[in-house]
Amino acid sequence: MMTAPMPRAYGTNRIAALLAVVAISDFLIFGQAPGLNLFLSVILVAAAILLSARRRAPPWTAAFLFGLAAFAAAPLIETPSPMGIAVSLGAIICVALASAGLVPHRLSGLPPVLFRFILIVPLRLLQDCQKHLAWRAERSSFAAIWRNLGIWMVPVIPASVFLLLFAIANPLIEDALRRIDFAFLLRFMDLWRIGFWLTMAAFIWAMLRPRLKRRIVQRRAADTAADPAEIPFLTHASLLRSLLLFNTLFAIQTLLDLVYLWGGADLPDGMTHAEYAHRGAYPLIATALLAAVFVLIAMRRGGPGDKSPLIRGLVHVWIGQNVLLCLSAILRLDLYVEVYSLTELRVAAGIWMGLVAVGLVLILLRIVLHQSNQWLIAANIAVLASVLYLSAFIDFSAFIARFNITHSLELSHEGVPLDIDYLSSLGPSAIPALDLYLSALPEEAVDKRHRALSVRQSLAYDLAYRPRDWRSWSFRSERIEAYLRSPATIER
Structure with a gap:
């Protein structure tokens, strides 16, 4: 009777690469302050991915991917920072996907692939271990397991007795046994260290054997896919009235900012420009984000907003007002900093406001160029990655x-x-x-x-x-x- 075949082999080279990377990472990272070790770890993982890939990439492709990982990890040489670590992890994930041929041909298809890959990373090692143990359980019987144990018990037990007798008879062997530093060995049984090994192993194994989470939602039939689902109450009439009302409200806010913030007109008694600036900086950014969400819903392909030139024009005007809103928020923050000094949180807020403004411009480009939401997400990821990378070099x-x-x-x-x-x-x-x-x-x-x-x-x-x-x-x-x-x- 034929036995079930073993699941696709994990490959001795991948298991060896996993053990080697975990061991070297333990030497480089565990118990050490972050520094050059993080950069070396990124380079190490990238090399392991490329060397243990099932299908070796051409030399120029491998050199490009390795150079990409090194370039992304360069901020870690300057100083270890959350921004540098985030960019480096993103580059490692891209190298892993590219080595397995899972990178989509178009950049707009990268965000869903990254999302599907990240979802499966924490459980990849556990799933493969379960599959391997299940295969072993199907092929093994209690008698076979006992026989394998007996094969090792027969030589080990007598050898231990012989070693004990030799230690009694030979002072050199006794001294050598006494010199074994069991305290050093017990250091490796530290729970934090074991947790570090398991975390590194789970991450590295997912990079060495990249897979994507299966799609849960099946594609709709061609006849139903062409017709987008209707959103209750978001008709042509309601969308037109909403945009007219929104543009009016935003115009009032923009006019007030032009008069008091940009023009420097005198504020009512008891209110300073610093207070006016501080109260509006963060709420205006939240307003711009909500406006961006509404635009994406209203201007979906095939919806009422996509078919009406009037609504498209109102959306363009509204996005322009939102960009002005972001610029006003940045100016408010600048005025507040002049009075109350600068902090790390306020620097982060300024960068975030700039990103929101760029995101709104990208939404406008997405509408004008008739691009998909995937294109919009990919463009925003590219902008965010560039800002994180450059910021990681700045002190x-x-x-x-x-x-x-x-x-x-x-x-x-x-x-x-x-x-x-x-x-x-x-x-x-x-x-x-x-x-x-x-x-x-x-x-x-x-x-x-x-x-x-x-x-x-x-x-x-x-x-x-x-x-x-x-x-x-x-x-x-x-x-x-x-x-x-x-x-x-x-x-x-």
């Missing part, structure tokens, strides 16, 4: 520290006093800006000078006593250390 802490110091009351004689406590939370990157602050402070400002010196010394101490292992090296920390070692800095 925002140093930028914020210098901005707050140069615009502080002590140096510019306007604005608010410097928040030295917030500067201390920015890390060693704030040291050059603190030196500028100390050099500009008058001699009589003893308390401020003492506080600034205390913060600077604390930041320099943290940098000096950070982990010195080569795995934790980063270019940004090296630059700051070089600055502190420079003769001009030492003489201060």
